[in-house]
Amino acid sequence: MSFIAPATSAVPSTITNSPFWPDFNLATLRDAMRLDGTVTNARLEHAVINAALQVNIDLKLWRLAQQSSGHAHLEQVPAEQINGQSIYLQLYLRAVYCLTKANLIERYSDFDSTAKGLKAxxxxxxxxxxxxxxxxxxxxxxxxxxxxxxxxx
Structure with missing residues (x-):
């Protein structure tokens, strides 16, 4: 049995989002979703952007309704707070983070095509x-x- 230590992640960066939605700190996302350095920043950026696109499209009509009510940013939409953050912010980040990790898992499954890799x-x-x-x-x-x-x- 061998042990290979996961690589450390590269320098943290931020993915900017459209003005209404929050930006994404890759280091925070890595911590929240337990992603180590075996996922490169380039691959993570691609997965985050794809996930954000999907969520932003799903929430487009909701966003437009909030903006027409005078809320320029998600954090300005009246909502309950948990841990000092809007529940809408927390739910939005959860949606994007989960889709990001799902995308990464699907893409990394092609890494090992042996019987052991297929079972995993x-x-x-x-x-x-x-x-x-x-x-x-x-x-x-x-x-x-x-x-x-x-x-x-």
Whole structure:
């Protein structure tokens, strides 16, 4: 059995977002989602941008409604506070962070195509689904929608 220490992450950087939404500090995201230096900053930036695009599109109508109510930034939207932060800010970051990690897990599953790697990839599939579910729940919470979608056939 061998042990390979994960690489340390590169210098922290910030990904800027559109004016209404918060920017992303990569070091904070790494800590929150337990991402070590094996995920390069370039790959992390790509995953964060993709996740933010998805969440921003899902929340576009909500954002426009908030802006038409006079709120120029997410932090200005009236909301309950937990730990000194708006719940909307926390939910938004959760959605983006979860989609970022789901994207990274999916992309890193092609790293090892051996039988051991394929088994690990199957185990991570559930994790990806859980992350995508958590992101969807966070978005639905911002929109004030239920987590359950029922359709009659």
């Amino acid at each position: 990839g199957e185990e991570l599939h559930d994790s990806v689904n859980d992350l995508r579910r958590d992101a969807r729940f966070a978005i639905r919470d911002i929109l004030g929608e239920s987590h359950v979608t029922v359709e009659l056939i």
